[in-house]
Amino acid sequence: MNFEDLQKNWQSAPVNQVSLPDLEEIKKQGNRIERKWNLELLFMIIILPLTGAFLLWVWYENPLTTAFGSTGATLMLAALAINTVIGFKMRLESRKQKDSDLKSFAERQLKLIDQQIWFATKGMNVYAIMLITGLALVYIEMLMPFGYLIMISVTASLALIMALFFIVTIKRRLKKIRLEREKWEILTGE
Numbered sequence: 738m739n740f741e742d743l744q745k746n747w748q749s750a751p752v753n754q755v756s757l758p759d760l761e762e763i764k765k766q767g768n769r770i771e772r773k774w775n776l777e778l779l780f781m782i783i784i785l786p787l788t789g790a791f792l793l794w795v796w797y798e799n800p801l802t803t804a805f806g807s808t809g810a811t812l813m814l815a816a817l818a819i820n821t822v823i824g825f826k827m828r829l830e831s832r833k834q835k836d837s838d839l840k841s842f843a844e845r846q847l848k849l850i851d852q853q854i855w856f857a858t859k860g861m862n863v864y865a866i867m868l869i870t871g872l873a874l875v876y877i878e879m880l881m882p883f884g885y886l887i888m889i890s891v892t893a894s895l896a897l898i899m900a901l902f903f904i905v906t907i908k909r910r911l912k913k914i915r916l917e918r919e920k921w922e923i924l925t926g927e
Contacts, residue, residue: 767846770917774853781824789817801878809874816867823860827852843921850918857910865903869896 792813801807873896880888 812871
């Protein structure tokens with residue numbers, strides 16, 4: 738086959754038109770995603786303070802006596818408080834706005850997805866580090882009577898299990914969020 742034949746075949750090939758869904762269908766999908774995120778945020782906003790209250794009650798009933806326990810408890814409560822504040826902030830920013838066209842709606846969705854990515858990377862990593870460190874310090878205090886070998890092995894094992902849990906959870910969440918972002922990028926032309 739020579740160049741002219743190839744050029745004729747190329748020019749004669751039918752062009753498949755890609756049809757985009759209409760604005761209302763896309764808005765329904767976007768609103769469904771926003772509702773899901775809002776429920777997750779609401780769940781986080783409710784559960785984190787309850788967890789903090791439960792931890793305070795436990796520590797009130799069983800006072801921590803060393804610097805390890807007090808530092809650990811402070812780190813855990815700080816991690817819970819920071820995530821609660823971030824949850825409120827994200828909830829306020831995700832309030833619905835009127836979008837006049839598909840592009841502005843898709844851009845708003847991308848902005849919300851970027852917030853989710855930021856939270857899943859930086860926010861959750863800081864939370865995980867603070868929570869694991871705090872729990873490890875509390876475990877050290879609680880396990881001191883059992884000797885150093887048991888104290889170190891149990892604390893290290895539990896911290897490793899929690900770290901693996903956070904790594905797997907964060908990676909799964911990021912994968913879902915990034916797939917969703919790719920869909921919206923097509924509509925904005927980014």
